[in-house]
Amino acid sequence: MGQPALKNTKSSWLTISVLCLGQMMIVIDQNIVNVALPTVQRGLGFSSENLVWVVNAYVIPFGGLLMLAGRLGDLIGRKIVFLTGVALFSVSSLLCGFATTEAMLILFRFIQGVGGAIASACILGMVATMFSEPRKQAQAIGAYSFASAGGGAVGPLLGGVLTDMLSWNWIFFINAPIGAVLILVGLGRIERDPGQGLNKGTxxxxxxxxxxxxxxxxxxxxxxxxxxxxxxxxxxxxxxxxxxxxxxxxxxxxxxQPLLPLKIFRSRSLTAANIVQFMMIAGMFGLLFFGTLYLQRVLGYSPLEAGLAFVPIAVVIATVSLGFSARLITRFGQRPMLFLGLALIIAAFVMLSFIRVEGVYVVDFMPASVVMGLGFGLAAPAMMGLGMSSVTPAESGTASGLFNTTQQIGGAIGLAVLSAVVTARTSDLTAAGKSEAASLVGAYQSAFLLGAGFVLLALIIGVAMLRKPEAGAQPQASEPVEPRENLVTP
CATH class of the missing domain: 1.10.287 (Helix Hairpins)
Incomplete structure (x- = not known):
């Protein structure tokens, strides 16, 4: 397409970098708080019963507003919605850092959840429609996948560093300068899309x-x-x-004028991708949550050491998502890479089910986390590409909000089910005379096997529903496509 296309490409990648940084900031915040909870409890005098609301006050509005925020992006413009969410998220983060009572922190965390939902709801839709060329589209979605998964792995590490070296307040303060950069760069580099207008779908x-x-x-x-x-x-x-x-x-x-047109579910690939994501995330939450507990409660790691233990998975996800997934998807197609990635995640969970009381990190945990990162790095971009390839640019905000909602609900339900299994299994093993460490390890082993079961179900559903391309669907990454208008101008 000549020189103008090259300019568009450069501008588009800068835009994608801004969007992915925003996604990573929001995902990191969802995970950074966990390792700092004991310090927050001591600093603000939280009761044990109320401490959980430091997390829940964020999760509830975040999960509840994603669909509405995604649709608003389609109606009034995704740039406006994204930057508004970043601004609200950043300001409420500062307020969280300055909180001096339980009630203040819980209230500001609720507002932060609202801002996070508004900001993140449209990101995937913007990233997925930035390029029409299959390989670049796969690379863009790979970058988004890295931002999501990498943020989850980096969160505990960053939380441990900031809490140990500074104070718990800085896990919130750090969002303010990042948000300011996102707003300044985004105002100039993200082209404003006018949207369909509120009269089209209020x-x-x-x-x-x-x-x-x-x-x-x-x-x-x-x-x-x-x-x-x-x-x-x-x-x-x-x-x-x-x-x-x-x-x-x-x-x-x-x-x-429906908020979520039900016709969008006529796409088998979009429906299947959301179901697969629900089951995959339901299992994946077990790695971050129970893996951290195993490292700290059984192996005796500090919060910082536990965070460092997740660095390999972040490195692998980054390498695969940013370096190899686009080429592999272009060469072999999205479905084979999705199935291979899910199979690797299952294998990683099975490996984790063999953890020991006297475990050694490089034997019991790191190999499985590397395999997990490899599997997620392959599966996530392929899954998101399959889902987003069948929606029009005008529906991309709605589809993006749907993907995010599926992820949040899958994680919440999966973690709740796994936690219930761990609690019951720990009680049973303790009653049978096992030591505390042995009871915890036995319970975590059960959780990892159940996580493998969730992902196995995702694989079975994917194979059943994605046997061949849909009639009239958009071409897969390995097939040529007609160019469509880029969202960003030089």
Missing amino acids: DFMGAVLITAGMMLLVYTIVDAERAGWGSVRTLLLGLLSIALLVGFVVRQATAA
């Missing part, structure tokens, strides 16, 4: 139903471990959240 009732339903569902999940999965409270809240979500589906089927 389904207020649908927005209320999906936001209330998702927030209540996430709250029910995170509260179930305390209240009990079989308690009247959990059952009633669960039924109410399901009723709200069913009402949302009915509303979308009848609304003149």
